[in-house]
Amino acid sequence: xxxxxxxxxxxxxxxxxxxxxxxxxxxLALGMLIALPxxxxxxRNTRFSPxxxxxxxxxxxxxxxxxxYLIYYGLGQFELVRDSFAWPLLREAWWCAVIAxxxxxxxxxxxxxxxAIKTTPKGEIEGAMALGLSGRQVTWLVLxxxxxxxxxxxxxxxxxxxxxxxxxxxVITIQDILGVGRTVNAKYYIAYEGFLxxxxxxxxxxxxxxxxxxLVEQRYLKHLNLENVSARxxxxxxxxxxxxxxxxx
Amino acid sequence: xxRPEFKKFALAAAFAAFAxxxxxxxxxxxxxxxxxxxxxxxxxxxxxxxxxDITNAxxxxxxxxxxxxQSEWDGIIPALLEGKCDAIIASMSITEERKQRIDFxxxxxxxxxxxxxxxxxxxxxxxxGLAGKVIGLQRGTIFQDYMDGEMADVExxxxxxxxxxxxxxxxxxxxxxxxxxxxxxxxxLKTDQGKDFEFFGRDYSxxxxxxxxxGIGVRKGEEDLRDxxxxxxxxxxxxxxYKSINDKYFEVDIYGG
Numbered sequence: 277x278x279x280x281x282x283x284x285x286x287x288x289x290x291x292x293x294x295x296x297x298x299x300x301x302x303x304l305a306l307g308m309l310i311a312l313p314x315x316x317x318x319x320r321n322t323r324f325s326p327x328x329x330x331x332x333x334x335x336x337x338x339x340x341x342x343x344x345y346l347i348y349y350g351l352g353q354f355e356l357v358r359d360s361f362a363w364p365l366l367r368e369a370w371w372c373a374v375i376a377x378x379x380x381x382x383x384x385x386x387x388x389x390x391x392a393i394k395t396t397p398k399g400e401i402e403g404a405m406a407l408g409l410s411g412r413q414v415t416w417l418v419l420x421x422x423x424x425x426x427x428x429x430x431x432x433x434x435x436x437x438x439x440x441x442x443x444x445x446x447v448i449t450i451q452d453i454l455g456v457g458r459t460v461n462a463k464y465y466i467a468y469e470g471f472l473x474x475x476x477x478x479x480x481x482x483x484x485x486x487x488x489x490x491l492v493e494q495r496y497l498k499h500l501n502l503e504n505v506s507a508r509x510x511x512x513x514x515x516x517x518x519x520x521x522x523x524x525x
Numbered sequence: 526x527x528r529p530e531f532k533k534f535a536l537a538a539a540f541a542a543f544a545x546x547x548x549x550x551x552x553x554x555x556x557x558x559x560x561x562x563x564x565x566x567x568x569x570x571x572x573x574x575x576x577x578d579i580t581n582a583x584x585x586x587x588x589x590x591x592x593x594x595q596s597e598w599d600g601i602i603p604a605l606l607e608g609k610c611d612a613i614i615a616s617m618s619i620t621e622e623r624k625q626r627i628d629f630x631x632x633x634x635x636x637x638x639x640x641x642x643x644x645x646x647x648x649x650x651x652x653x654g655l656a657g658k659v660i661g662l663q664r665g666t667i668f669q670d671y672m673d674g675e676m677a678d679v680e681x682x683x684x685x686x687x688x689x690x691x692x693x694x695x696x697x698x699x700x701x702x703x704x705x706x707x708x709x710x711x712x713x714l715k716t717d718q719g720k721d722f723e724f725f726g727r728d729y730s731x732x733x734x735x736x737x738x739x740g741i742g743v744r745k746g747e748e749d750l751r752d753x754x755x756x757x758x759x760x761x762x763x764x765x766x767y768k769s770i771n772d773k774y775f776e777v778d779i780y781g782g
Contacts, residue, residue: 349689349692349696352692352693352695352696352698353692353696358696358697367696367697367698368698369682369698447685449682449683449684449693451683455683458599458664458685459664459683461599461600461603461665462598462599462664462665462669462683463665463669463673465602465603465622465623465626465627465665466603467600467603467607468603
């Protein structure tokens with residue numbers, strides 16, 4: 277083990293951390309933009325729901341690595357694509373990764389949100405309508421905020437998965453954390469040092485993400501009174517079954 | 526451990542150990558598989574190419590039975606060091622830097638490195654001529670060492686395999702590639718996808734970066750195996766086996782001076 281080689285290239289690893297975080301955040305943000313309409317249309321069986329279901333099925337049904345390869349090496353094979361307006365974007369490994377990761381994250385997030393929307397208590401919607409809110413207001417002021425709150429724990433998982441999924445970027449020449457690890461490994465003909473350093477960095481970032489989500493959950497899921505879930509189990513007065521919130525992993 | 530079976534077990538284990546050491550003639554050889562025409566995967570999934578034919582010829586000469594172990598280029602030296610294989614035959618140049626980790630037989634071929642780009646590129650192979658351009662090459666190669674050492678300001682794109690370099694060269698994601706001249710001419714320029722591309726610039730063969738040719742890598746301390754390979758290379762050079770393999774792939778003798 278020779279970690280001097282890793283410390284010698286600390287600036288590369290720092291750059292890798294930046295690239296990984298940058299990719300993760302963009303993919304999650306764009307993924308959320310896709311997931312909001314997709315999840316709503318799936319939950320409500322609108323005209324577009326077959327389209328949304330198809331999209332979610334395809335992107336959850338295939339590995340992220342395959343999606344990335346298809347977009348990067350696959351599309352680049354076609355003259356038609358290379359001559360098209362999209363090529364300046366698809367030419368860059370960075371944008372190929374952003375596209376693949378966003379579509380992937382969008383599919384998973386849509387599925388998480390769909391589930392959360394489906395489990396919205398009827399009373400919440402009825403109450404909102406009784407107050408005279410319009411359909412649009414009900415959706416965006418009551419339904420979605422409530423669903424997104426309940427989706428928080430699962431979404432925390434999605435964030436961690438996406439963070440780890442960005443390692444795929446390293447196979448299309450992007451110098452993310454793993455990419456830097458591979459480069460350092462290859463430069464000095466070593467195997468463990470680069471990978472171990474990358475693993476440690478991912479663990480640190482994951483730890484921060486998990487802590488952040490715990491804080492956000494404490495704030496937004498306060499009404500579920502998480503600490504006293506077991507105490508409330510016997511409480512049948514309200515007829516409300518406490519929602520079991522899966523612990524973060 | 527007083528049970529009587531243990532004695533039997535120990536005996537069996539000792540015998541098994543003896544048996545494997547007696548059968549140690551079997552050599553595992555690490556090869557790559559994405560570096561045509563030296564090594565590539567054919568339609569039926571087997572690794573074929575110059576490196577593979579040389580491997581078989583050397584093993585036959587040494588009287589060993591050899592098993593090919595396919596390995597990623599990135600991890601091929603670690604694979605040797607961990608004992609996943611006993612030797613590397615993968616067009617690996619004998620360089621001082623690699624010699625710090627492993628040992629090499631004598632060379633079995635030697636060819637210079639060269640740049641390649643699309644016809645009409647207008648590039649020159651100097652730090653100024655390549656400024657602002659993106660050069661693609663395989664990670665962990667002598668070509669990366671050279672660029673890091675002599676043209677540190679030129680932007681590099683690093684790939685896991687040489688095949689991926691060609692893919693992106695054709696797609697236009699990189700302006701030029703830097704690799705072994707034979708690998709480029711036979712593995713790319715002569716193929717359909719490489720027909721619009723050409724070499725540019727000089728031959729690169731400074732010993733500091735490019736070493737003294739491709740050799741067979743073995744673990745340090747295995748002088749016997751190393752010397753056996755060196756001797757076998759000499760023999761197949763002399764008895765015409767090398768020439769017949771060479772001529773199967775190349776028009777010129779790639780052994781080098």
